[in-house]
Amino acid sequence: MIQxxxxxxxxxxxxxxxxxxxxxxxxxxxYVGLGGNVGQVPEAxxxxxxxxxxxxMQPLALSRLYQTAPxxxxxQADYLNAVAALETIATPTEVLGHLLAVEADLGRxxxxxxxxxxxxxxxxxxxDEAWPSFESTVLTLPHPRLxxxxxxxxxxxxxxxxxxxxxxxxxxxxxxxxxxxxGVTEVGQLTEMP
Numbered sequence: 001m002i003q004x005x006x007x008x009x010x011x012x013x014x015x016x017x018x019x020x021x022x023x024x025x026x027x028x029x030x031y032v033g034l035g036g037n038v039g040q041v042p043e044a045x046x047x048x049x050x051x052x053x054x055x056x057m058q059p060l061a062l063s064r065l066y067q068t069a070p071x072x073x074x075x076q077a078d079y080l081n082a083v084a085a086l087e088t089i090a091t092p093t094e095v096l097g098h099l100l101a102v103e104a105d106l107g108r109x110x111x112x113x114x115x116x117x118x119x120x121x122x123x124x125x126x127x128d129e130a131w132p133s134f135e136s137t138v139l140t141l142p143h144p145r146l147x148x149x150x151x152x153x154x155x156x157x158x159x160x161x162x163x164x165x166x167x168x169x170x171x172x173x174x175x176x177x178x179x180x181x182x183g184v185t186e187v188g189q190l191t192e193m194p
Contacts, residue, residue, distance in 0.1 A: 028129050029085055030085075030128045030129070032083065032125060032126060033081065033082075034049075035079050036120050037080065038077075038120045041079075041121070042190055044106050044107075045121070057088045060086060061085040063082045064082070066155055066184050066185060066187060067184075067185045068185075069183050076118045092125070093136060093138065096138060099123040102123060106121050107121070124143055127141060127156075150175075157174070
């Protein structure tokens with residue numbers, strides 16, 4: 001069941017307090033981007049999936065692992081990126097809280113890092129099948145820059161090949177075009193799911 005949320009601030013904008021009054025769907029799929037370029041990134045990704053599972057977010061599928069050039073103009077090492085499909089009953093705000101907590105548990109300190117700079121682990125809440133359009137004071141779904149980033153679109157197509165893209169084409173068409181532009185190289189798989 002897809003729900004749209006509306007309040008006086010406009011369609012699909014909701015406060016955290018209002019969210020608690022909305023009837024949440026049951027178990028549903030969400031999609032999370034995983035990335036990093038400092039330390040043992042594949043191990044950090046595996047540990048993150050394990051910690052998310054402990055928080056009630058069951059991993060269902062994991063994309064291949066991709067190496068990508070950094071964005072933002074800061075000179076730094078290439079990133080490793082992947083996308084995971086997870087199943088959860090948590091509210092969107094709770095999901096975001098879990099992602100931020102797992103990042104911190106694995107050594108990320110957002111207060112001390114430079115924007116677009118190197119990081120041990122980045123967990124981005126990309127999409128939620130029950131909330132195709134969602135906005136609160138702390139979260140916007142889909143992720144605001146999802147469709148601009150090949151390092152997200154390509155692995156997302158691995159785990160949700162029928163995902164609708166903004167122009168009504170399948171995501172696989174977007175991923176194919178982005179692959180052709182270069183900058184994203186498949187480097188293997190995170191073979192161990194939690």
